[in-house]
Amino acid sequence: MADSSLPDGPEVTRRRLLAIGAGASALAITPRAPAWAKNGRLPDDLFTLGVASGDPLSASVLLWTRLAPDPLNGGGMPDRQVPVHWEISADEAFKKVARRGTAHARPEDGHSVHVEVGGLRSHAWYWYRFRVGKSMSRVGRTRTAPAHGDAVDCLRFAFVSCQNYPTGFYAAYHHMAQEDLDLVIHLGDYIYEGAPSTSGARRHEGDGEPLTLAGYRNRYAQYKLDPDLQDAHAAFPFSVTWDDHEIDNNWAADIPQDPARQSPEDFRRRRMAGVRAYYEHMPLRRRFAGDGASLPLHRRFSYGTLATFNVLDGRQYRSDQTCGDPFIKLNSDCPERYDPANTMLGSEQERWLLDGLAESAARWNVLANQTIVAQYDYDPSAARGFNTDQWDGYPVERRRLLDRFARGDVSNPVVITGDWHSSWVNELKQDFDDPSAPIVGTEFAGTSISSACGWARRVESALGVNPHVRYFDGDRRGYVRCEVTPEHWRTDFRLLPPSSAPGVTVPSRDVPLEKTVSWVIPSGESVQPA
Numbered sequence: 214m215a216d217s218s219l220p221d222g223p224e225v226t227r228r229r230l231l232a233i234g235a236g237a238s239a240l241a242i243t244p245r246a247p248a249w250a251k252n253g254r255l256p257d258d259l260f261t262l263g264v265a266s267g268d269p270l271s272a273s274v275l276l277w278t279r280l281a282p283d284p285l286n287g288g289g290m291p292d293r294q295v296p297v298h299w300e301i302s303a304d305e306a307f308k309k310v311a312r313r314g315t316a317h318a319r320p321e322d323g324h325s326v327h328v329e330v331g332g333l334r335s336h337a338w339y340w341y342r343f344r345v346g347k348s349m350s351r352v353g354r355t356r357t358a359p360a361h362g363d364a365v366d367c368l369r370f371a372f373v374s375c376q377n378y379p380t381g382f383y384a385a386y387h388h389m390a391q392e393d394l395d396l397v398i399h400l401g402d403y404i405y406e407g408a409p410s411t412s413g414a415r416r417h418e419g420d421g422e423p424l425t426l427a428g429y430r431n432r433y434a435q436y437k438l439d440p441d442l443q444d445a446h447a448a449f450p451f452s453v454t455w456d457d458h459e460i461d462n463n464w465a466a467d468i469p470q471d472p473a474r475q476s477p478e479d480f481r482r483r484r485m486a487g488v489r490a491y492y493e494h495m496p497l498r499r500r501f502a503g504d505g506a507s508l509p510l511h512r513r514f515s516y517g518t519l520a521t522f523n524v525l526d527g528r529q530y531r532s533d534q535t536c537g538d539p540f541i542k543l544n545s546d547c548p549e550r551y552d553p554a555n556t557m558l559g560s561e562q563e564r565w566l567l568d569g570l571a572e573s574a575a576r577w578n579v580l581a582n583q584t585i586v587a588q589y590d591y592d593p594s595a596a597r598g599f600n601t602d603q604w605d606g607y608p609v610e611r612r613r614l615l616d617r618f619a620r621g622d623v624s625n626p627v628v629i630t631g632d633w634h635s636s637w638v639n640e641l642k643q644d645f646d647d648p649s650a651p652i653v654g655t656e657f658a659g660t661s662i663s664s665a666c667g668w669a670r671r672v673e674s675a676l677g678v679n680p681h682v683r684y685f686d687g688d689r690r691g692y693v694r695c696e697v698t699p700e701h702w703r704t705d706f707r708l709l710p711p712s713s714a715p716g717v718t719v720p721s722r723d724v725p726l727e728k729t730v731s732w733v734i735p736s737g738e739s740v741q742p743a
């Protein structure tokens with residue numbers, strides 16, 4: 214196994230070899246190759262995990278799949294590289310094929326395939342598929358972005374987050390796949406690292422939390438087997454970033470949630486495995502493969518002059534959460550919060566973000582972000598209580614960001630946020646404690662696809678002392694649809710009904726949407742109910 218885990222080609226650097234070597238040693242369980250692999254013939258169904266596309270630019274898009282005839286047992290592929298033919302067409306019948314080629318699914322990539330296709334027309338729909346021998350994937354659909362500098366009349370996208378598999382079904386994805394969207398942005402918690410449990414709507418496979426590359430691959434495979442998630446990926450390109458559960462709850466840089474349970478060395482190995490499995494399963498361009506230990510996720514893309522998206526990574530470079538355990542803690546206004554050395558983004562990413570905002574000529578400037586930016590005081594009394602896993606743990610850095618918004622040279626800043634399994638509309642202010650302070654931006658936090666919100670009542674009890682929060686719903690799962698034009702930004706919270714089943718958020722695939730809650734920002738103005 215050790216030799217086969219080495220990539221060929223010139224990208225083999227000493228650092229990468231070391232990283233891969235350490236990752237390979239994390240493969241505590243080596244799945245046994247199935248009998249059919251010995252005679253060299255592959256089974257007919259290799260595309261069990263579906264297809265995906267991602268990170269569209271005006272002339273190119275990333276196409277993804279992973280060969281996995283035995284998805285929950287390491288994938289079940291033989292220990293050799295396999296050629297995968299791909300094609301992309303301007304029509305669904307593949308009569309107008311624009312590009313085709315052959316990629317190689319390699320064992321060291323978990324037999325995932327990341328194909329960067331260039332030479333495409335801007336702002337155009339395409340259909341794509343993969344083939345290995347007689348095994349053909351389903352057809353996926355994708356759309357390129359408008360050309361740089363183009364005036365764009367309208368952009369429609371959705372954002373999603375937090376899809377804990379055991380707690381509920383992905384009915385939200387079923388509904389989202391019917392929408393008319395240019396793009397989907399996933400804000401993290403694509404998988405959860407939790408051990409199997411006997412309660413809930415369905416069960417994680419495996420013996421415990423994933424700790425190795427093999428464990429994370431099986432966990433991603435289980436999520437990717439979901440038919441509604443597959444339909445959503447096949448319908449639209451995704452642009453993804455991660456939050457904490459892709460590795461470990463509330464991890465921060467090289468610090469796990471519970472350092473008493475994981476040594477620094479164990480967590481370093483675990484993080485390496487989680488990082489690698491994330492890349493293998495996401496429609497990310499190959500430059501995001503990283504060096505095996507880290508993955509440079511933050512990036513920027515535009516839809517003509519209409520909107521520029523800054524995709525953030527609030528986990529990989531942050532300093533540890535302040536004030537002890539980061540869950541909602543009353544009386545947690547500790548002096549440590551204000552230490553200017555605390556960082557959510559890390560200095561390089563923060564500089565990249567602030568410089569990019571200053572230089573942007575886009576009408577709408579979007580931050581695709583993990584945790585809630587707006588201050589939220591959870592203590593309804595005169596005392597204060599914060600969740601220091603969110604930007605409330607990093608108020609000095611947040612102030613620098615909001616100061617940039619306030620300068621007026623950033624047109625229409627809008628933050629879209631995941632993580633907190635609930636729907637929010639927040640006015641952003643330089644000073645949240647001053648009711649007369651001007652509004653410098655808007656934050657929309659989207660509810661989860663399926664993860665539970667056990668803190669909804671805690672939030673509701675303190676809404677009165679947080680007047681900058683204009684809307685909150687913690688009981689409904691769903692997704693968020695946004696329509697952006699030069700004149701307005703409209704956000705539609707697409708919500709499923711609350712679930713009455715204990716420990717289950719979405720009891721079946723067939724749950725219909727209950728309602729849509731809409732808010733609008735006229736360009737240059739502040740957010741209001743639609």
Ligand SMILES: [Fe+2]
Binds near residue numbers: 374458664
């Ligand atoms: Fe989550």
